[in-house]
Amino acid sequence: MYEHGGNIHGFETPMVDFSANINPLGIPEKLRIAWIEQMKEVTSYPDPAYRKLKKAIADHHLLSEKADILLGNGAVDLIHSVIKSVRPQEVLIPSPAFSEYRNASIRNEIPYREALLYDSLGHLQMEKFLKAVRDRSLVFLCNPNNPTGKALKASELDRILKKMEETGSFLVLDETFLPFVEEEKRHSLLGEEPENVLFLRALTKIYGIPGVRLGYGILYNEILAKKMISLQEPWHINTFADIAGQVVLKETGYLLETASWLKNEKAFLYRELSKVPWLTWIESDCNFILVKSSCASAEEIQKNLLADQILIRLPYGFNGLTSHHFRIAVKDRSSNLKLMNALQKIKDIT
Structure with missing residues (x-):
């Protein structure tokens, strides 16, 4: 079983990948x-x-x-x-x-x-x-x-x-x-x-x-x-x-832009996550968030999200997490909005 994020290569259509914690600002x-x-x-x-x-x-x-x-x-x-x-x-x-x-x-x-x-x-x-x-x-x-x-x-x-x-x-x-x-x-x-x-x-x-x-x-x-x-x-x-x-390593402007992006997008995700009553999460000090579902398993959530070409990080390989935990990267606004809209659409999954 693959125990890492970022495995986008087995899909025929481009995926919005929340499973890998990569800076969305891209190559400097x-x-x-x-x-x-x-x-x-x-x-x-x-x-x-x-x-x-x-x-x-x-x-x-x-x-x-x-x-x-x-x-x-x-x-x-x-x-x-x-x-x-x-x-x-x-x-x-x-x-x-x-x-x-x-x-x-x-x-x-x-x-x-x-x-x-x-x-x-x-x-x-x-x-x-x-x-x-x-x-x-x-x-x-x-x-x-x-x-x-x-x-x-x-x-x-x-x-x-x-x-x-x-x-x-x-x-x-x-x-x-x-x-x-x-x-x-x-x-x-x-x-x-x-x-x-x-x-x-x-x-x-x-x-x-x-x-x-x-x-x-x-x-x-x-x-x-x-x-x-x-x-x-x-x-x-x-x-x-x-x-x-x-x-x-000589870059400074890129890191300042990264800090600004991360602060704003984490705040956005926290606000949006609070609108999904069956999700709880841990406030993070970095660029990803650990989330837990009170109903559906992470695998069931992932199956639903595939319809929107979205990947999340399943709990495989993380001893101590339950089957209801999943991790999401903090990405750009359009991607974050797409994820939250997709999660808010998921209803009555058990």
Whole structure:
């Protein structure tokens, strides 16, 4: 069973895809121009060290020289390689969470434990979480969490970091959706330079280019960085992704436009969702919303929405969600209006 969003390719007609959390503003114009102007670069191999791309990442985050930057064919690439490199006694996954944490553990034959640690409002239950961490574990933590959409504050992350140190554990802090959060620096420990944390980022969602596949990790642990790099194939980032990272990380206007769009469209969706009496939802800190139906299952809702060429993210792969949960991306106004009109038309489904 397919456990991700964005699978639009099995349909004969174009779909309005709410299953993938991609910025609807699309490709930044400066990137579009750069790809055209630098098309000749594909006639040469990429720089195997990706020096310009790594400098762009370092400059964007104001990283010190102590930081090691690891590039991945999407953030998922690094999720798999960090497990191979750390080889923990077990993996702890606070659920519900992104299914690739579990899949990477299984593929690398590492024991894993999924613990239901998010409450009904989408918040991490901190005391339960801290008690769940065992010695020499690798802990995956998505901030903001996918699918609940809630972001932890830096003060909460400090408590978690202290627990990692006490137990000799390692934290993978997946910040893929953090650029969508207001005042994102208040929700990250990146500036503290901890040695037992891998910070994961991806450019594909915030800049609307998921087909390019470009993720990166930031480490302050030279030994682990060398292990992870040793597992990578040469030229594992293609030229288009290399150019994309160098260009978009210098963008500021696009991110400001994104923040304005997201604030307005989330408010619109909340208003419209409140008009559907059989739906409840969690207010999100990022660009997607977790919704629950009090009557029909998510599959039944999806069957109805197909008549309007609309896809939603079903709960497959998210342990801890019920068959009545589904996730929707925040999209442009016309798409959001189409979804809400379609949901409001659905009646008497049980």
